Amino acid sequence: MSASTESGLPAGKTWKSKEEFLGCVILTDWILLVILFAVLLGSFHIHYMLLAGDWDFWIDFKDRRMWPTVTPIVAMCFAAASQSFFWTRFRLPIGATTVVLALLIGEWINRYDNFWGWTFFPINLVFPSALIPMGFWLDIVLMISGSWLVTALLGGLGWGLLFYPINWPVLAQYHQATEIDGVLLTLADLIGFNYVRTGTPEYIRMVERGTLRTFGKDVVPVAAFFSGFISMLVYFLWWNVGKWFSTTKYLEIEEV
Amino acid sequence: MKSLNLQSMAKCATARVVRLWILGLAVAGALTTLPAATPAAAHGERSQQAFLRMRTLNWYDVKWSKTELNVNDEMELTGKVHVFSGWPQAVARPGESFLNVGEPGPVLIRKSAFVGEVPVPRTFSMDVGKDYEYKIVLKARRQGRYHVHVQINVKDGGPIVGPGQWITIKGDMKDFTNPVTLLEGSTIDLETYGITWTYIYHFFWMAAAAAWILYWFMTKGIIVRYWQVKAGKGRELIGQSEKRIGAITLAAVLLAVLVFYAAANREFPRTLPMQAGLLTGISPIDEPRSTVAVQFKGGSYTVPGRELRIRAKVTNNGKEPIRLGEFTAAGLRFLNPEVFTTRPDFPDYLLADRGLSVSDPNPIAPGETRDLEVIVQDARFDIERLSDLAYDTDSQFGGLLFFFSPSGERQRAEIGGPVIPKFQAGATL
Known part of the structure; x- marks a missing residue:
């Protein structure tokens, strides 16, 4: 890592040498990075599990309508807030990528340890949604445009549109057709049927429920555009939430 | 007022502190992931x-x-x-x-x-x-x-x-x-199908994200950037060369998405949406109508004695005499030992093989109507927490009565209604 005094701040008298000062800065940077990553991982994970929940837990919930609509919208909250923090305070174009990587690491620990390790659900039933290319998109749009407005409009729309194509390379194999006792199923349906979930009956899946039928089988683009549109609005709101919390004033120690 | 700032945090960042942090994180990780969970033995x-x-x-x-x-x-x-x-x-x-x-x-x-x-x-x-x-x-x-x-x-x-x-x-x-055999004819092992590729795909993107984050972190870190932004030099941090790196990265990411997407479509040209929808019109069991009519006339439940008493008017419309052999509710079976002379194969915790008796054990003749008092008494009633009926908002019991004829024919009758709890032995209603 290159750290220097180019910011203009003198090393001061607290440190014995410039090298010691730089060493302290680098060390503090690493501590901050680890703490930030852990905090984002924990908080985003809770948020995402509460709001995306079953849509992200199970392969037989990952449909063409509800999953690509709900998941990007709820994921946008922390991405926007994190961008607000990393960009306005540090000019770091890593806000969205960092939170989605943190989320994915947390989810994989959860799916592997809990879902597979403790309750023996196979990974092909419980793998999480892929989000990382969406994080790249949002970060780089912000970096190139330098504008949160442009990022909200263009980044938010792309965030929703990219979700399904990003996940399709893994999902496609589970949408091959099979039959069981004369009933047509995809492999995703069959995995959900085979591997018993006592508390997750089939009827709580929301597979393409709704009234929007005008576009025939082309369900995904409609869902993706809608998701992108709502993601724009969510971005505006959560950018400001991030800004609100991007302060050390909550850590101030007052002598009372 | 004293404030915490990054400079004072930096002063605390000694190698010892970092070692303690790493040790703490490792202990926390081990405590939360390593202990084996005891398998659940019941489902509530x-x-x-x-x-x-x-x-x-x-x-x-x-x-x-x-x-x-x-x-x-x-x-x-x-x-x-x-x-x-x-x-x-x-x-x-x-x-x-x-x-x-x-x-x-x-x-x-x-x-x-x-x-x-x-x-x-x-x-x-x-x-x-x-x-x-x-x-x-x-x-x-x-x-x-x-x-x-x-x-x-x-x-x-x-x-x-x-x-x-x-x-x-x-x-x-x-x-x-x-x-599992697919419609196109090949057979796969669904237990492991696609898992390796899922790992590869996800960890590829996670590695790319980690590289992106570390690249920007390693160039100027966090604190120096903060100082520069605070000094009004934020624009200098993202210049044309940085934007060029970003544009190239974005192009590579989008190209990779496109390639992966096209490859998936090429490998799996025939895919279906997930199947869902309600199955209706399932036929119930096609059995002759029961020849036994049972009318509930009242009941009580003695909480300390774990005893359910049911008064019922039973009419035998069949051609053979019948006797009450079993009462079943909530998966529990209470058997009349005068009818069940051998113990059926059923989980012991749910089978009270001497848990049922009737006020009049004589068979009910064809065409006869008789008032019976059915007594259901067994510790399992309490162990399986059916005695909590007395504390439910809707204190009505329900279940099935099974009557048996000498030829072995079984007749089923539903029974249910409100019961009055008795909280002390000997108390009258």
Whole structure:
């Protein structure tokens, strides 16, 4: 890592040498990075599990309508807030990528340890949604445009549109057709049927429920555009939430 | 006022502190992930309210074809269920139901499920007052000893758990296979299908994200950037060269997305959307109408004595004399030892083989109507928490009575209604 005094701040008298000062800065940077990553991982994970929940837990919930609509919208909250923090305070174009990587690491620990390790659900039933290319998109749009407005409009729309194509390379194999006792199923349906979930009956899946039928089988683009549109609005709101919390004033120690 | 700032934090960042941090994180990680969890031995069936278990689904003729299996062996869980006519108002009716298995994780997988002759991998509809026959084919997956229940989940009503049996599975889960033939003809092992590729795809993107984050972190870190932004030099941090790097990265990311997407479409040209929807029109059991009519005339429950007394008017419209042999509710079976001379094969914790008696043990002759007092008394009533009926908001019991003729013919009659609790032995109503 290159750290220097180019910011203009003198090393001061607290440190014995410039090298010691730089060493302290680098060390503090690493501590901050680890703490930030852990905090984002924990908080985003809770948020995402509460709001995306079953849509992200199970392969037989990952449909063409509800999953690509709900998941990007709820994921946008922390991405926007994190961008607000990393960009306005540090000019770091890593806000969205960092939170989605943190989320994915947390989810994989959860799916592997809990879902597979403790309750023996196979990974092909419980793998999480892929989000990382969406994080790249949002970060780089912000970096190139330098504008949160442009990022909200263009980044938010792309965030929703990219979700399904990003996940399709893994999902496609589970949408091959099979039959069981004369009933047509995809492999995703069959995995959900085979591997018993006592508390997750089939009827709580929301597979393409709704009234929007005008576009025939082309369900995904409609869902993706809608998701992108709502993601724009969510971005505006959560950018400001991030800004609100991007302060050390909550850590101030007052002598009372 | 004293404030915490980054400079003072930097002063604290000694190598010792970092070592302590790493040690702390490692301990926390180990504590949260390494200890083995004890397998669940029950599924909360006793915690469901008594009136709900007695007056929704009455399970009978439940059979487990095997209680000991090797990994990859199959067994059948079969039986019948009566949808109680006096379905409680507090529970949604079973218009959308799902035939399920109560077990601690998928230790047995469900290969197929039928209600009547109809396969039910999806949600189906049942009618109140009818009886349905079900069959679930299970395949042993994980070694161990597990309590396996039949269960029907009712939308907006929750899971309604039937009787459970201990099943022992021998062998090793690593030998388990789940072969499935696709419509295009090839056979795959669904247990492991696609998992390696899923790992590769996800970890590829996670590695790319980590590289992106570390690249920007390693160039100027966090604190120096903060100072520069604070000094009004934020624009200098993202110049044309940085934007060029960003644009190239974005182009590479989008290209990779496109390539992966196209490759998936090329490899799997025929895919279907997931299948869902309600299965309706499933026929109930086609049986002759019962020749026994039972009219509930009142009842009481003595809490300390674990004794349910039911007064009923019984009319025998059949051609043979009949005797009351069994009362079943919430999966428990209370048998009249004068009728059941041998103990049926059923889980002991649910079978009270001397738990039923009647005020008049003589057979009811054809055409005769008789007032009977049915006495249900056994510790299992309390152990399975059916005595909590006295504390439910809807203190009505429900269940099935089974009458038997000398020729072995069985007649079924539903019974249910309000019971008055007696909290002290000897108290009168």
